[in-house]
Amino acid sequence: MKDPILECVRQVRDEHSKRFNYDLDAxxxxxKTHQALVGKRLVRLKPRAANDGLQPAARFARGGCGSR
Incomplete structure (x- = not known):
């Protein structure tokens, strides 16, 4: 099932990326330029914790995909 909102977001993102020839730096x-014009941060990301304490997925811990 397709989500029309996701389809729209992906279309807008692709159109924006095309304007800059998919150059991530550009x-x-x-x-950043738009953010400066608006006068506030557009994205705020919380720092992520280190992944040292994460456990492997259960299927891999058992020794393979579906094995018991």
Whole structure:
């Protein structure tokens, strides 16, 4: 089942990326420029904790895909 909202977001993202020939540095600079014009941060990411304490997925811990 297709989600129309996701389809729209992906279309807008692709159109924006095409404007910069899919150059990630140029895309980020555009976001920074827009952020400066707006006068507030567009994205705020919380620092992620280290993944040292994570356990492997159960199927891999058992020795393979579906094995018991």
């Amino acid at each position: 895309i980020c600079e555009d976001y």
